[in-house]
Amino acid sequence: MVYTLIRLLGTPFVKTLFRLKVEGRENLPKPPYILASNHNDGSDPLFIVAAVRKNVYFLAKKRLFHPPIKARHIIKITKHIPIEVGKGQSTQVLTRVKEEYLAKKKIFGIFPEGTTLGGKMILEPKTGVARIALMSKCPVIPVAINGSHGILPIQSRIIRKLSKVKVTIGKPMTFEKYYKQEENKPALNEIAKEIMAEIKKMYDVNFEEYDNSKKEKRKFFVIEREPEHSIEKNGDIIIRGRV
Numbered sequence: 001m002v003y004t005l006i007r008l009l010g011t012p013f014v015k016t017l018f019r020l021k022v023e024g025r026e027n028l029p030k031p032p033y034i035l036a037s038n039h040n041d042g043s044d045p046l047f048i049v050a051a052v053r054k055n056v057y058f059l060a061k062k063r064l065f066h067p068p069i070k071a072r073h074i075i076k077i078t079k080h081i082p083i084e085v086g087k088g089q090s091t092q093v094l095t096r097v098k099e100e101y102l103a104k105k106k107i108f109g110i111f112p113e114g115t116t117l118g119g120k121m122i123l124e125p126k127t128g129v130a131r132i133a134l135m136s137k138c139p140v141i142p143v144a145i146n147g148s149h150g151i152l153p154i155q156s157r158i159i160r161k162l163s164k165v166k167v168t169i170g171k172p173m174t175f176e177k178y179y180k181q182e183e184n185k186p187a188l189n190e191i192a193k194e195i196m197a198e199i200k201k202m203y204d205v206n207f208e209e210y211d212n213s214k215k216e217k218r219k220f221f222v223i224e225r226e227p228e229h230s231i232e233k234n235g236d237i238i239i240r241g242r243v
Contacts, residue, residue, distance in 0.1 A: 041150065055078075
């Protein structure tokens with residue numbers, strides 16, 4: 001109830017301040033389903049909720065539920081799901097998502113990249129989105145957000161800019177042929193990459209208009225995760241980090 005009230009009051013401001021444009025809303029099925037999006041900025045959940053016009057429940061790093069995070073009270077009230085990174089909690093947390101959210105016909109949101117550190121770049125996905133898709137047998141809806149980078153950067157307590165934002169909603173994706181393979185790492189990697197490829201396809205279409213500003217002319221990069229270092233190759237930066 002409180003989440004719904006916050007959403008109804010906040011969405012008009014989000015749409016107006018950021019000139020939010022939404023494409024593909026007709027692709028949304030009836031809940032439950034999983035929304036999988038790129039993650040360029042801390043503001044991304046606001047735009048997803050405004051775009052789908054429904055309450056969406058996200059995984060959130062456990063530190064966001066505690067001081068000095070100013071928004072911690074809203075995060076708690078809106079019942080997002082805490083996860084402690086690097087503590088081997090993924091199975092436990094995803095089981096909770098399946099039983100307490102998706103089984104009750106709620107909408108679950110996840111950022112397969114798992115971080116905003118890529119900025120305007122698209123990171124290689126982690127496999128959590130694939131695991132919850134197979135565990136719950138719910139469709140995955142790919143979502144691309146353009147224009148959000150820099151609105152609410154890491155460690156920022158206030159909105160830094162008012163840029164126009166676009167949310168593109170893709171068609172539902174299902175993975176019946178992989179059911180009962182939620183512990184099969186090659187299958188999980190394949191599913192995660194397939195989902196991220198759809199997100200990237202939509203993101204690329206709007207990149208020039210929303211993300212490649214005249215003040216900050218940047219080429220589009222893909223970040224691969226492997227050893228923790230970065231190298232420059234043929235003028236492209238490839239940043240590597242552990243999955």
